[in-house]
Amino acid sequence: xxxxxxxxxxxxxxxIREALQQDERVFLxxxxxxxxxxxxxxxxxxxxxxxxxxxxxTPLSESAFTGAGIGAAMxxxxxxxxxxxxxxxxxxxxQIMNTAxxxxxxxxxxxGVPVVIRxxxxxxxxxxxxxxxxxxxxxxxxxxxxxxxxxTLEDARGMLWTALQDPDPVLIFENALLxxxxxxxxxxxxxxxxxRAAVRREGDRVTLVTYxxxxxxxxxxxxxxxxxxxxxxxxxxRTLRPLDDATIMKSVRKTRRAVIVDxxxxxxxxxxEISARITEQCFWDLDAPVARVCSAEVPIPYxxxxxxxxxxxxxxxxxxxxxxxxx
Amino acid sequence: xxxPRHSATHPRVSREHVLHLLRQMIRIRRFExxxxxxxxxxxxxxFLHLYxxxxxxxxxxxxxxxxxxxxxxxxREHGHAIVRGIPMTRIMAxxxxxxxGCSRGRGGSMHIxxxxxxxxGGNAIVGGGLPMAIGLALADxxxxxxxxxxxxxxxxxxxxxxxxxxxxxAALWKLPVLFVCENNRYAMGTALARSESExxxxxxxxxxxxxxxxxxxxxxxxxxxxxxxxxxxxxxxGEPRFLECRTYRFRAHSMFDAQLYREKSEVEAMRxxxxxxxxxxxxxxxxxxxxxxxxxxxxxxxxxxxDAVAFAEAGTWEPLEDLTRHVMAEPAEARL
Numbered sequence: 070x071x072x073x074x075x076x077x078x079x080x081x082x083x084x085i086r087e088a089l090q091q092d093e094r095v096f097l098x099x100x101x102x103x104x105x106x107x108x109x110x111x112x113x114x115x116x117x118x119x120x121x122x123x124x125x126x127t128p129l130s131e132s133a134f135t136g137a138g139i140g141a142a143m144x145x146x147x148x149x150x151x152x153x154x155x156x157x158x159x160x161x162x163x164q165i166m167n168t169a170x171x172x173x174x175x176x177x178x179x180x181g182v183p184v185v186i187r188x189x190x191x192x193x194x195x196x197x198x199x200x201x202x203x204x205x206x207x208x209x210x211x212x213x214x215x216x217x218x219x220x221t222l223e224d225a226r227g228m229l230w231t232a233l234q235d236p237d238p239v240l241i242f243e244n245a246l247l248x249x250x251x252x253x254x255x256x257x258x259x260x261x262x263x264x265r266a267a268v269r270r271e272g273d274r275v276t277l278v279t280y281x282x283x284x285x286x287x288x289x290x291x292x293x294x295x296x297x298x299x300x301x302x303x304x305x306x307r308t309l310r311p312l313d314d315a316t317i318m319k320s321v322r323k324t325r326r327a328v329i330v331d332x333x334x335x336x337x338x339x340x341x342e343i344s345a346r347i348t349e350q351c352f353w354d355l356d357a358p359v360a361r362v363c364s365a366e367v368p369i370p371y372x373x374x375x376x377x378x379x380x381x382x383x384x385x386x387x388x389x390x391x392x393x394x395x396x
Numbered sequence: 397x398x399x400p401r402h403s404a405t406h407p408r409v410s411r412e413h414v415l416h417l418l419r420q421m422i423r424i425r426r427f428e429x430x431x432x433x434x435x436x437x438x439x440x441x442x443f444l445h446l447y448x449x450x451x452x453x454x455x456x457x458x459x460x461x462x463x464x465x466x467x468x469x470x471x472r473e474h475g476h477a478i479v480r481g482i483p484m485t486r487i488m489a490x491x492x493x494x495x496x497g498c499s500r501g502r503g504g505s506m507h508i509x510x511x512x513x514x515x516x517g518g519n520a521i522v523g524g525g526l527p528m529a530i531g532l533a534l535a536d537x538x539x540x541x542x543x544x545x546x547x548x549x550x551x552x553x554x555x556x557x558x559x560x561x562x563x564x565x566a567a568l569w570k571l572p573v574l575f576v577c578e579n580n581r582y583a584m585g586t587a588l589a590r591s592e593s594e595x596x597x598x599x600x601x602x603x604x605x606x607x608x609x610x611x612x613x614x615x616x617x618x619x620x621x622x623x624x625x626x627x628x629x630x631x632x633x634g635e636p637r638f639l640e641c642r643t644y645r646f647r648a649h650s651m652f653d654a655q656l657y658r659e660k661s662e663v664e665a666m667r668x669x670x671x672x673x674x675x676x677x678x679x680x681x682x683x684x685x686x687x688x689x690x691x692x693x694x695x696x697x698x699x700x701x702x703d704a705v706a707f708a709e710a711g712t713w714e715p716l717e718d719l720t721r722h723v724m725a726e727p728a729e730a731r732l
Contacts, residue, residue: 096538122538128568133527133561140531143516144466146538148531163558167521168528175517176509177500178722212723236725 072253080222080254081111081187081243084229085149087259089119092147095233098125098134099151108153109189109248135161135186139169139238142184147233152188155204155242169238170213181236185229190218191244191282191332192380198368201376203332205242205281206339209310214238216310217263220247220284222254224307227261239263242309244282244332266313268320272300275390276320278343279330280306283381287330290386301390309339317343318350325356326393330381335363357393362386409617414675414684417459417616419693421451421672424475426697427484428647430705431474431491431505435651439708440491443520444505447475449646452671453578455479456619457546457639460574460627464514466545468529471506471520472578476548482510484700485707494711501714502722522583523556525549526575530562533571537634544630546574551640552583554597563604566636574623574630575601575638578613580645585657601638613641614671646670 075083088095097112103126106113116124127134131152138150152158158165169182192201209216215237219225225243232239269284270291279287284305291301302320306312321327327347331340344359362381370376428446435444447454454476461467461480469476477487482498490497491505499509499518507518516532519525529547536543553559554577566573577597581588588595601608607629611622619641626637644666648655655663667673679685 128561128564130561130565132558133530133565136524136527136558136562137531137534137565140528140533141535141538142531143528144532144535144539146535163521163524164527167524168519172509172517173725174722175499175503175507176511176722177497177502178726179499179509179511180516181725215724 071256073256074251075222075254076248077222077225077250078109078111078248080225080258081229082113082115084226085112085115086118088149088230088233089115089123092233094145094147095149096123096125096146097149097151098127098138100127100129100153102126102151107151109245111248112151131157131160132164136164136168138184138186139164139172139182142182143172143180148184149229149233150184150186152186154200154245155188155190156199156202158186158188159204165208165214165238165240166211170211173237174213182238183233183236185232185239185241187241187243189245190242191246192364192369192376193246193282195371195373195376197371201369203364205240205309206331206333206342208240209339211310214240214310215263215308216240216242217308218242218244218281218306220244220281220305220307222250222252223258224261226254226258228263230260231263235263242281246282250285263308264313266307266316267305268302268316269305270301270303272302273324274299274301275326275328275393276302276304276317276324277328277330277386277390278304278306278317280309281332283330283332286381286383287386289383290390293383293387294390299390299394312343312346314346314350317347321347321351322354325354327355328360328362328386328389328393330362330386332364332380334366335361336366338363357395360389360393362389411684414679415689415693417455417620418672418675418679419697420455420479421616421675422693422697423484423700424451424454424478425672426701427478427487427704428474430701432647432651434491434705440505441493442504442506443471443650445472445650446647447472449666449670450578450580450613450643451475452616452619453576453613453641453643454548456616457548457576457623459620460623461544461546465543466514466516466529466532468516468525468532468545468547469518470522470525470549471518472550473508473518473548474505477508477510477515480510480513480515482508482513482515484704488704488708489711492708492711493713494708495714496707496711500722523549523553523558526553526558526562529573530565530571533566533573534569537569537571542631544572544574544627546576546627548576548578550583551577551579551581551588551597552586552591553577554600555583555591560600563601563606563636563638567604567606570635572630572634573636574626575606575636576623577638577640578643579640580643582645582649582657584649585653587657598638598640606636606638608638608640610640610642613643614669614674616671616675
């Protein structure tokens with residue numbers, strides 16, 4: 070299989086292009102997706118290729134254009150709504166929570182909302198306390214939607230198509246630090262499942278559970294642990310709702326130890342949910358308390374040293390893993 | 397009452413049509429009165445928002461719609477559902493929460509949905525339906541379908557950001573939406589002048605360059621005429637129109653409302669201008685109504701309401717095992 074060098078950004082763009090080429094119901098809309106090329110340059114060139122009707126620049130009206138995506142999906146289209154960052158998506162939370170997630174239920178199954186909403190998430194670019202948060206755990210709280218977080222190039226390329234086939238709303242969280250990440254991707258790379266977590270590294274001493282932007286830090290931590298003779302297994306959740314309990318529990322039953330790495334704040338977080346599930350389902354298999362590495366309970370600060378200290382980093386992950394082993 | 401007008405876009409004021417309008421408004425009125433009664437009997441629970449006094453708006457606007465047009469409504473939507481043609485039996489079963497209801501009982505009074513008549517709810521977030529209407533109209537435009545999406549909302553929605561965002565998008569993108577503001581003068585208990593610096597709601601739409609009119613919402617013939625003209629323009633141009641219907645709610649906001657915010661005399665004065673009363677008096681004056689017409693309509697509507705109650709009473713509760721259904725698509729629904 071031939072492989073080509075690509076970036077996460079290019080992989081996301083390739084997924085969008087394929088969807089636009091393959092399904093005439095698909096269109097992209099959001100702030101600056103057209104003439105500007107996307108605030109993270111994801112949609113660069115798509116306006117020229119597909120035209121203004123399908124690459125649709127919107128006013129700064131998160132609620133209305135997200136709701137318009139919902140309505141268009143109900144009207145037979147397959148919209149991809151891009152929201153610049155998860156912080157801005159709070160202006161559309163009414164539409165996501167009160168409409169997208171509820172219409173199927175409130176209508177007794179008569180109407181579905183096959184919309185895909187993409188947004189950037191995460192810290193690390195010194196964008197301070199209104200552009201840097203990881204709120205995907207909040208969204209993963211809501212029944213009626215699916216939440217996914219592609220971390221690898223394969224998932225950046227392939228999750229969108231599968232999300233567009235889903236009859237229910239799918240939220241895609243793209244960690245902003247990943248856009249420039251380079252790697253090799255199979256030339257024929259295409260759709261991937263959005264149901265299951267993936268074991269990104271096998272090991273038998275401790276399970277490290279993570280997703281999105283923290284995956285590569287966690288893999289680095291596993292590398293350092295290996296140098297100490299500790300074989301860590303790394304699970305990439307991929308789908309944050311519904312959680313793939315089976316893959317998590319299978320690993321924890323094997324390693325008997327778990328560390329959850331989550332860029333969200335610790336209190337009321339996705340990591341708290343996973344910790345609870347491990348305790349509920351694997352309590353008697355555990356050899357150590359479940360550990361968590363999360364963001365500090367502070368709005369993300371601007372200065373680099375403080376921002377770095379606020380979010381999970383490799384040394385903290387390594388240390389947490391060591392502690393589960395009594396080291 | 398205005399003089400009868402005849403044109404492609406104006407209602408044909410005939411005896412038959414006047415009786416039809418009267419019947420539709422009486423159907424709403426008697427249904428709502430029965431709902432209030434059933435609420436006191438605790439057959440209907442939760443919030444119940446009655447449309448009594450505002451019947452002319454839904455009745456008049458619905459005359460302008462085709463079967464494949466879409467309706468987005470609010471939590472005060474029983475009347476719209478009735479005159480759109482959803483069977484009263486299934487609406488009443490929804491009030492009860494029975495699985496024979498038009499939303500399988502999952503929605504209740506505030507969330508009436510019906511795919512067959514393209515009735516998209518029943519939205520209990522003020523202003524929350526406007527973006528959906530924009531999207532439905534966008535889908536029609538992109539799929540080259542000449543359909544109208546009618547979006548009903550109250551004047552309280554004009555204070556919400558979603559109102560302004562949606563009007564701007566509809567005008568900017570030239571979307572076939574007919575916005576119908578049901579201005580009943582009170583956002584729950586807050587009088588319009590206590591919440592808006594500009595109380596002529598239709599002027600806000602004009603500021604987005606949407607052709608906009610205000611109409612006497614207590615006069616069903618005026619509402620129908622204005623709605624026909626506006627809907628025809630939307631169909632013709634593919635662009636949005638805005639209609640402000642000035643109406644009045646005779647009953648409390650919901651069943652929990654003690655109505656401390658308005659004088660009883662104001663309500664009484666407005667009742668004198670009630671839409672059913674006015675149409676009846678006008679029709680009597682013009683001899684469109686004959687001796688037994690009202691009695692006949694009332695008897696037929698009473699029977700329809702009785703049937704609806706009997707249907708709801710005989711309805712069944714969804715089994716507990718079904719609790720988590722209809723959250724995500726089931727295999728049968730997973731095509732769309």
